[in-house]
Amino acid sequence: MLLDIELHYPYIRKSLRFHMATHRDSVENVVRTLRESLKSLGFEVHPLKIGWYNAVVSQAHHLQYSADTLAVVVLSTPSMFEKLFLPFLQRCSWKGIRDPIDQCVAQAVSTCVSEVPQTYPLEQHFPDQSLDIFHDYEMLPSRKPKFLAQTAAHVAGAARYYQQSDVQHPPWGDKKMFGVCIHPRLGGWFAIRALLVWKDVKVGEELQQVAPADCVSSQEARIELLERFNLCWQDWTYRDIIPTEDSYSPQQREYFITPPAQRGALLRQWGFVPEMVSEAQPAINKH
Numbered sequence: 001m002l003l004d005i006e007l008h009y010p011y012i013r014k015s016l017r018f019h020m021a022t023h024r025d026s027v028e029n030v031v032r033t034l035r036e037s038l039k040s041l042g043f044e045v046h047p048l049k050i051g052w053y054n055a056v057v058s059q060a061h062h063l064q065y066s067a068d069t070l071a072v073v074v075l076s077t078p079s080m081f082e083k084l085f086l087p088f089l090q091r092c093s094w095k096g097i098r099d100p101i102d103q104c105v106a107q108a109v110s111t112c113v114s115e116v117p118q119t120y121p122l123e124q125h126f127p128d129q130s131l132d133i134f135h136d137y138e139m140l141p142s143r144k145p146k147f148l149a150q151t152a153a154h155v156a157g158a159a160r161y162y163q164q165s166d167v168q169h170p171p172w173g174d175k176k177m178f179g180v181c182i183h184p185r186l187g188g189w190f191a192i193r194a195l196l197v198w199k200d201v202k203v204g205e206e207l208q209q210v211a212p213a214d215c216v217s218s219q220e221a222r223i224e225l226l227e228r229f230n231l232c233w234q235d236w237t238y239r240d241i242i243p244t245e246d247s248y249s250p251q252q253r254e255y256f257i258t259p260p261a262q263r264g265a266l267l268r269q270w271g272f273v274p275e276m277v278s279e280a281q282p283a284i285n286k287h
């Protein structure tokens with residue numbers, strides 16, 4: 001039907017092609033603008049279609065959007081701690097904060113998203129667009145995560161999700177071994193922070209799925225990775241399963257290796273939490 005219209009009305013064909021090109025350019029510009037804005041704060045942005053995600057998760061974890069809906073997964077890199085988190089702590093009021101890192105990331109993502117229309121007028125091409133933001137720490141009433149972060153990173157090509165099924169002859173018998181994502185440049189020195197979904201923005205063939213780099217390719221290395229992650233994750237050696245371009249600074253390591261309930265005391269020791277903020281506000285001491 002569409003082909004018939006194009007053949008008989010060439011001006012409509014030209015208009016359709018212009019619209020498709022404009023739509024494609026709009027999507028690329030929005031993703032690029034968001035990527036550049038968040039990169040300056042120590043994040044990576046990787047686009048995906050919701051259909052890629054829903055194709056590999058169970059029905060219970062499906063995201064209720066059409067398959068061609070545009071989304072991006074946001075990762076934090078090691079530099080985020082110094083570029084964003086420490087400055088956030090310096091200006092933080094501490095009122096009602098439950099977890100400083102979560103609030104810092106949420107605030108940064110929200111701010112960068114709000115600046116996209118100012119840089120590039122999204123509403124000109126997507127007048128009905130609206131955005132849903134899912135953070136890695138958010139749960140549904142059923143206590144299931146709002147999205148499976150490692151799966152999202154994998155289907156977006158950001159980091160490969162290595163699981164027990166990736167080992168041909170697992171030596172663990174019936175023991176459950178949890179999977180872990182490895183980034184091709186950062187190894188395990190990163191975190192998956194959020195999934196952004198433009199629920200009214202649809203993308204077509206202009207967005208092609210790219211498989212994540214298989215940087216832990218041998219069976220022996222995969223076994224070692226899963227054993228490090230499951231049996232001795234506290235020593236963080238799984239993060240160095242491959243050579244990396246960057247890793248957490250000593251101060252960042254100290255913060256994240258500290259149990260969440262004790263991080264408030266650590267921040268007070270570092271001088272970021274005023275003495276007046278004490279046990280009267282225990283929320284900052286909880287994860």
